[in-house]
Amino acid sequence: MSGLPAAVNLRELRDRIASCSHDVLYHHFCETTLVPSFDYPDYRDDFAVWAKKQLGDDVLAERLGMIDPYSYYSLEELRAAALEVIDEHLSELPMIPWARRGHEFHFMEATTVIFDTGKRITHPDQLISAVKSMTQGSIYFHFLEARRRTLHRNDDFSVWLQDWGDEWLRYIMAMKRIDFAFNTLAELRDEIVGVLEGKEKNLWIAH
């Protein structure tokens, strides 16, 4: 938990987003996919999900849901974008929407524990089987969390493949095109494997 009081209405949500730490912001925009859930939410950030489910505000949910957190170069820019959407929406509303008791927005932050699994691959051909055998946490770390720490907001697989010459470029581009906003981590793994297996099939056809 972040230590911030829960937000019970949209105004409080706005004020907490304005003042919360980067880790809180990052958690609610980017780590939703890691949180255990039986649900298959319409949106992949917690603010949009809360707006839809608890405030019953579909318009706000749609607008917040379309914010791509990975497209901003800093979390301050992401914060500004979220506040812009909420402020504009607040200016349109005759009444502030409230959540029912027990359905408040609780602000959380996460600690990432990173350790070396001891596994190594020495050639891109081994990447498919490596990705297939990764835990969902590793998929998250190398494909999504990587965008927070790499210079060009790239995933680790693409960064690594860049060193293996032009023949891998098309697969780097294909990975860039993965629309992961709607994927669970298991689905994301399947899609990455699909891209890499697609390479093998294409090469076979080319021969």
Next chain:
Amino acid sequence: MDRSLTAYEEIVGTPVIEQLRQIGDRLRGVRVVHVNSTKEGGGVAEILWWMVPLMQDLGLDAHWKVIKGTNDFFSITKSIHNGLQGNSVVLTKKDWESYVDVNIQNLSTLKELLEEADIVVIHDPQPAPLLQLCPNRRGKWIWRLHIDISCPFRPLWKTLRTFGEKYDASIFSIPQFAQFLPHPQFIIAPSIDPLSEKNMELDQREIEKVREEVKLDPDRPIIVQISRFDRFKDPVGVIQAYRLVRKVIPVQLVLAGGGATDDPEGHAFLEEVMEAAEDDPDIHVLSLPPDVHKTVNALQRMADIVIQKSTREGFGLTVTEGLWKGKPVIGGDVGGIKLQVVNHYTGFLVNTPEGAAHRIRFLLHHQARMQEMGRMAKEYVRQNFLLTRHLRDYLLLILCLMRKTSEYRIFV
């Protein structure tokens, strides 16, 4: 439990087990002591039955200790439990003193182990005073509250909180339960053991045997609620829902549960439930001993619908169990049930006996939908609510606490 982690590999996959072993390697030899107030009955004991041996399997020096209490003590702690779940209960100064006294009495056998431990996990309010009784403790102490304390009775919480404030961290099942405490609070959802007698695959003959023992008609639908006989589980509300359904569909109802040694109200409430059942031959009220896990398993598997119509609930492991058996669950719109039951996906959330009756009828009339929901439910449990995820969360929390850092990323 004598199973090792390897036994779960087929269910959760090799990478998950490998990851646990890698984390375990970094915690080898760390002494972890869990303390609660009952060895059997209830979700906490069930979790500790598997968690402690699996921590040992990973190389941790894990222990489980159960405090002993008098009937008076358990009446007081039951009142605390009820107060934390919102009932207005008044405890006298003498009650609070008795509460602490029983913990002092337990100290003679526990003190050395607790003060030497690297990590102590105190489960629920019963053993909470132990921390202040161990001034020479050297490890980190975690208060793990399993119950729904989203709206506690404030005067009671105000006093109880003084026992929890000095802990190094606390754990709640869902964010809604977290109360302000002056230390880091973590969210860890509970889980089930897919290979335990309660959740393992069963031979159809075993299921039929239980059906015969309970005298259930194989040709009519069965609704099952498994839970302790506790007012917050609302078995009387389930009987009301059953009666509404019976007007149109000849369903059978099974209300089955045992008692926990730390719950002195169970027997009296069971009599209330029997009275509400009015000798209806299609209402089967079963007071089960705590070790008949296969019977519970069979009842859940033969059910058409699993119900858990609680009015307050910590997490609701019986919901997870039902979902794991591929059953849609109709659950009360409270506590951890809200996390597990998603309308039209894994079951339905309801607030009243009328709501439960409505959803029972809906599901019984939509068999294909019911099967699809059951399939989806099982997969979500596999991914999120099996013991391997639960164990990993505990190990990571221990790593974080032992690293003494507030950084958002820890390299180990």
